[in-house]
Amino acid sequence: MAQDDQDATQNSTHPHYMPNLHEHIRYPGIELNNYFVTTPVCCPSRTNLWRGQFAHNTNFTDVLPPHGGYAKWKELGIDESYLPIWLQSLGYNTYYTGKFLVDYNIRNYNQTPAGWTDIDALVLPYTFDYNNPGFSRNGAPPNTYPGQYSTDVIADKGVAQLESAVASGKPFYAQISPIAPHISTQISIQLPDNTSGKVGGITVSFYPPLPAPRNWELFSDATLPTGTKNGNLYEEDVSDKPAWIQALPLAQQNNRTYLEEIYRLRLRSLAAVDELVGRVVETLNASGVLDNTYIIYSSDNGYHVGTHRFGAGKVLPYEEDLRVPFLIRGPGIKASKSTKPTNTKVGLHVDFAPTILTLAGAGGQLGDKALDGTPLGLAASDDGTLRADYPRPQHHRNQFQAEFWGSWIDELLHHLPGYVNNTWKAVRVYDEERNGWKYIYSCTGSKEIYDLKKDPGELNNMYDTAPMNVRTRLEALLAVLAVCRGDTCTNPWKVLHPGGEVQSWSDAIKSKYDDVYARIKPFKFVACLGYQVGAQRCTLAPSQICMATRRMALAQKPPPNFVVIFTDDQDAIQNTTHPHYMPNLHKHIRYPGIELNNYFVTTPVCCPSRTNLWRGQFAHNTNFTDVLSPHGGYNKWKALGIDKSYLPVWLQGLGYNTYYVGKFLVDYSTANYNRTPAGWTDIDALLTPYIFDYNNPGFSRNGAEPNIYPGQYTTDVVADKGVAQIKSAVASGKPFYAQISPVAPHTSTQFSTDSQGRQQVYFYPPVPAPRHWELFSDATLPSGTKQGNLYEKDVSDKPAWIQALPLAQQNNRTYLEEIYRLRLRSLAAVDELVGRVVETLNASGVLDNTYIIYSADNGYHVGTHRFGAGKTLAYEEELRVPFLIKGPGIKASKSTKATNTKVGLHVDFAPTILTLAGAGGQLGDKGLDGTPLGLAASDDGTLRADYPRPANHRNQFQGEFWGGWADELLHHIPRYVNNTWKAVRVYDEERNQGWKYIYSCTGSKEIYDLKKDPGELNNLYGKGPTYVRTRLEGLLAVLAVCKEDTCINPWKVLHPGGEVQSWSDAIKSKYDDVYARIKPFKFVACLGYQLHENELSDYRVVSPAPTTPSRRLQRRSLVVDTTTVHVPVTFEAPVERFATPVPQDILNSDVHAWYATEQAKYRLA
Structure with missing residues (x-):
């Protein structure tokens, strides 16, 4: 229960005034007598409470715009990562009723705050109208309650929410926020009358708080405290105070009489709150959950009445405005049964969120959330501190x-x-x-x-x-x-x-x-x-x-810089990065750094894969699953809000400048270029239809009109622009991240218009720079024994659609060999780009403090199995991509041998960059499915980072794709529309490779032993060991729908007791029955897009909640959707019979503009 403007210095919580508070919370619990807010005004202070951060870190510093207000609160993304979201991720239902933020109003009510299972919030202009409150529930149009007392309406709604919470059977967090004892406002809106010519207007009047009618006569003998403890009432000598306070007049008798009455009205308004306390405890007791519930009573800020030279208000640095009540009872808290102070240690609002999370059993996760607070010492253990696996000492302040x-x-x-x-x-x-x-x-x-x-x-x-x-x-x-x-x-x-x-x-x-x-x-x-x-x-x-x-x-040391060279459709299987073909890549990155030889993409097509890279999430969590609309495309990417929270935005938040040049997304085009992707200090991106035109590229820089470069080779233009950006980045004096993305070795496209005005698109092999046309004329497709899958003859164990593909004839094979050479030749200009980048960094004096990374958005096949040229399949050629890196702390390999054989994924890229940038402790805020790569930045081969997940702790991962397959350059091969699949890849600790299981929406299933069969020639499904099949199916059931930590360690879902930590543990015979009972993941139908209802897994639903909130949560759960989910409320509040919809013409009035205007007038009157 969080009040509004209730102080802790002027006796407002005294048992004479609030007997229920003491009977039901103080005496069975404790009171923190030194509990403070740190920004003494409502909305920033509430944000501190939920976010666990000081206002100078939230940057939410005012009540109204431009530096506060609900729009600013949403813009800052505060409700993307705050207490209710974190609790939902632990399996809690979350409830809210009462005042949320002042500027939540009748014009923005439908932009509901995220994180609440059920939120029924007051909306402006009815927020502070004690006898005509107005609410919006879960973003529905507002209802007012004329003649109903605000605290009573909130009590009815709060009790109904508690009853619903108990009925759900899940643990819950419920916040009940009356407005008392805040001042009251009454707002009259005069609508314009076109008939009479009367002009509309709005009048705002401010009054003391109003008691409930039944409480008007209470406490008639109460007076402002004048004891010796503080002695600052009506201070006469303020000569040592700041000049503006010295200029305030001493309150005269009529003012003092008025302030005494304000004080009594504040106490009377709190009488209904005290009744609310009793109703809450009674409801919890009747529901049988009282003993397992923490009940907390506090306020958003303090308040002064008559102190020093002031009248009534807040926002000052004196004790009256900073001290607030904090009373708590619950499991493990020893009853005080006394009126004496029970806990004199210091507590702050920023300690509230870490305290709640620790009591909920998530103390070990606090390091993820960039908290400024620390759990309070609440006597939940014998030594007076909370039992929690939190790295900061509790209450050390x-x-x-x-x-x-x-x-x-x-x-x-x-x-x-x-x-x-x-x-x-x-x-x-x-x-x-x-x-x-x-x-x-x-x-x-x-x-x-x-x-x-x-x-x-x-x-x-x-x-x-x-x-x-x-x-x-x-x-x-x-x-x-x-x-x-x-x-x-x-x-x-x-x-x-x-x-x-x-x-x-x-x-x-x-x-x-x-x-x-x-x-x-x-x-x-x-x-x-x-x-x-x-x-x-x-x-x-x-x-x-x-x-x-x-x-x-x-x-x-100064923060490191990053330069990422990111190609398009470059595999790591068919020797495209060989030092014969790309000598600069090896000279400048591979030999001074390392190559990850087991680095994979998980959705092998460009735009979803790039999104995985920047967002650190699998495509089933980004919901961006295709190249073009409706399930992909730039408009969908913007609509999903991906560029509100992804790598460049996070890096800018760390003080980095960010740069981009080259291919961004396929559907970034001449039709939408002015909707620039957020997060880039300077972005100069290729546009469709010029994106894959190697000799006529077109760019838009920072949303400006496109420029075309006819006759200029695309990689050379990208190189020129990238080098210029690096020079600009160095000159800025700030750390930087620069991504340079040539289109090579992607196929080329040319667009034309026929005689009837229809656009024609033509696909060709990649085009080399003119100077490179004669290179590598003796290169041939690899056909060695390692893979052995070139032009595969026997595909009888492959899915039926692959069996139906014709074996490539000699003319096709000759063409595919030339396609392979053209791919290598197109990469020669990229290799020159690598050399220019390193030369520029070296000449600028920043090479030694810069990480240079080389990778690709997805792999590619040429001639493997029965395919011609393309991607989007579940085989190794599409999933494996190059990943080479050099930079500070990475030991030079100086060798052509594999230098790092651990598994890395594109979803690991963002957490790796953030960790190297010094923000490893902030990764838990971002909903990441990835984990930092082990890049030998410390003696033990892992990154030094304050990140709770172990670096590179992954020996299994999933891949996925939704849509069709087409051969990009052998056009006689028929297209296949049902190429929707999920796969799981396992690295056995005792074998070099491991296993792969592929499951298609058509029901076809494949298992490959990749140690014995790296070319995926022999499908063992139905022929291999049963224990391998059941474990692979069990893993896919989890990984196909995983989120965050469960993507890295699915074993903790399959074995919540912790007895299995690896594949070698899992395949022990004693677990055969466990895996035999697990239903495999299943597609209901073949859809070319992601739909949760079409993808069945027993691990998508959260399991029942624990009964003891103070113990660490262990549950057989996987996915907790941390977006707002509204569930039916089982018990409706009786007060709803008084609900009156707000008229549409009132809803259409500009409440934000007039309230801000009136408030500004009022503040400066």
């Missing part, structure tokens, strides 16, 4: 920062002038022996220090009189905490003292460190802005401190 950007207004004393320069940062320290210190720094330059043990009311500003060792330490702490990320927010001492000699405030204030702190420049705002910009946050000296908060150390 004796200092924290707070921050705000924007203005201050008095919400209810309207005669007080607003103050626009209320942008500040503060640091709060708990000395191990005292209450501690606070340092406040404003953008105007004003500075305050308070000794909170002696002066809890913050009456005596000691900035000029505090001991020098106190002031310098506070300023240094703020220098770190003001820009901290992750662990540095929890323990800034390791930044200031990387040697570890200082671990606490009492260590730091020792005189021997005086010189250290004297050299640290304090944090500084460059100017007073009402919002956050990077230039303000990184103006510290020594400059390493700013870098350290980003990179977790005082001294770091």
Whole structure:
């Protein structure tokens, strides 16, 4: 239960005012008496709570646009990775009712926040109307409840959601968010009357909070606390406060009388909330789940009434605005049964999400989520801390920062002038022996220090009189905490003292460190802005401190650069990368680096495979499965939002510039070029119909009008543009990622229009550069014993459609040999491009700090089995592609032998790049199916990364394709439409290769022993060992529908107890019965596209949830869809009989514009 604007300093939670809160939560649980928010205004603070990050890291810093607001919240992608999404991935149902964000309104209600099984949220302009609230449920048109009290409506809805949650049988998270004790607003909308000529308008009125009618007479004797503890009510001497506070008038008696009544109205409005507490506990008890439920009570920010020179409001750095209640009861928390403080350690809103996840059994996953918080110590174990496998010590925080950007207004004393320069940062320290210190720094330059043990009311500003060792330490702490990320927010001492000699405030204030702190420049705002910009946050000296908060150390090497040369349709089977054909590739990348000899794509066609590479996901999870529409194509790619969250966007988030030149996607064309892909600092992409025209390429740069290069060879143009981009990247002074994508050795196409205006497309073999036409005239297709599948004669064990293909005759074979030579010749210009790239990097002085990678989007077959030339099949030629890399930390091979035989996939590419870029700890945020490759960047052959998945821990993987097959250059061979398949590939630890199982939508099945039969000539399905078949079918049942970690380690799904970790474990006879009971994966019908209902696996559905939320979750589950799923609510709230739809003409009014206007007027009135 999360309230709105409820403080923890002015007795609003006292048992006299909230008896149910104490009876049902405080006494059976504990209260954290030092619990704080860090941005004391509702929407940024709620985001901190859900995201586990400070506002300077979420970049969501205001209530309304442009630096806040619901559109900004969605634009930042906050609901793509936050607490409800994370809980859904653990099998939880999630529920929400009440106030969500202020700017969730009658114009954007249908853009529902992701992550909620059922969300019934207040919508503006009805959010703060206590007697006429308006809600939208799961994005449906809003209903208002005229004459119904807001908290009572929320209580009815919340109880109904709890009943539905219990009935679902799954664990649940339910957040109930009344608006009390926030001020009330009443908004009257006068619609225009065309008949009378009356002009429409909107009036917004602000009032104190309103109690429920039954509670109006409560607490008539309550008065604002004036005790000695704080003593800051109506402060007379503010001469040591900032000048704008000194200018505020002292409240006169009439103002004081009004503020006393505001205080009573706040208490009265909370009486209905206290009743809600009782109803929630009663419902949980009646449902039999009370003992297994954590109940938490808190608020989004604090509030001041009458303190210092202020009237009523928030957004200030003083205790009243920062301290909020936090009470919790639940499994493992020892009852306090006392009115005394029960837990005096420090807790923050950013600790909320990691605490919930840890209690839900996912403490070991916290490192994935770039959290600034740490689990709270809630006495869930004997030593007073949570039992969790989380790398940060629970509750290790004796200092924290707070921050705000924007203005201050008095919400209810309207005669007080607003103050626009209320942008500040503060640091709060708990000395191990005292209450501690606070340092406040404003953008105007004003500075305050308070000794909170002696002066809890913050009456005596000691900035000029505090001991020098106190002031310098506070300023240094703020220098770190003001820009901290992750662990540095929890323990800034390791930044200031990387040697570890200082671990606490009492260590730091020792005189021997005086010189250290004297050299640290304090944090500084460059100017007073009402919002956050990077230039303000990184103006510290020594400059390493700013870098350290980003990179977790005082001294770091500069981030590495990346250049990726990415060809089109280049296999790794038929010798296309041989040093005879590509000498520069070996001289400049292979010999100074390594080649992964078992590197695969998993969807062997260009556009889905490129998406797998950038997104780090299999095609069954991206849902981008074809080259052209409707199941592929650029419009589909944009509609899926792939370019909102993929590798270049993630790298830009790390401070990288990103560059692209060459082929992007086939369907990026002259019709849609101005819809530029997001995430690229500079993109100069080939366009259809010029994309595969080797001597007439056409490009659009950053969405500008296309330019054609008639008579220019495409790879040479791409090379020129790529070299220019690298030079620009180096000149920028920022780390960079540059991808250069020539079309070679793809087939060429030429377009023409016939006499009737119809477009004709012609397909040809690839075209070499004019200077290369005579190369490799003696090259022939490999026909050695290794593969032995060239022009396969006996295909009787292959699927029926392959059996029906004719064996290539001599004329076809001659043509295929020439196609092979043309492919090699077209790659000669690519090899020259490799040399130019390395030369440019070397001349620019960045070669040694740059990773250079060479790979392709998919493989290709020429003459294998019964095929001519093409791709999209499940055989090795299509799936294996080159992967060569050199760069920092990769030991040179200097050999033609295989240098790395572990398995790598295109889905591993993005996590590998991010890990090398220093962001391994952030991979868990992104829904990745891949894992960093083992690239010998450390002594043990794996990447040094703070990533919870083991690098390159994969000995099995799946492949997949949906659609048809066509021979690209032997046009007499008939097209096959039912080429939809899934496959699983296993590397046995005791054999060089392993097994492959291919299952087609037609029902055909193939198994190959790849050690004995690398050419896939002998189909063993129905002939090989049964234990091999059942294990392969079991693996495919999991991998065909896998997500994230289960794609890397399917054994934990098949054997949740952990007794099987590998193929050699699985094939033991004692597991025969286990695998015999597993239903194989099945296609219902042959569709040329992905449809979940058409792909049956018992591992797509989450298994029943555990009964004890504090234990680690172990379930035989695979796929948890982390998009919003709305399920029927079993119990409807009685209040729904009062629901009244909002009229359409009101819905059409521009609520966003008028509310922002009125709020702006109100703030500056």
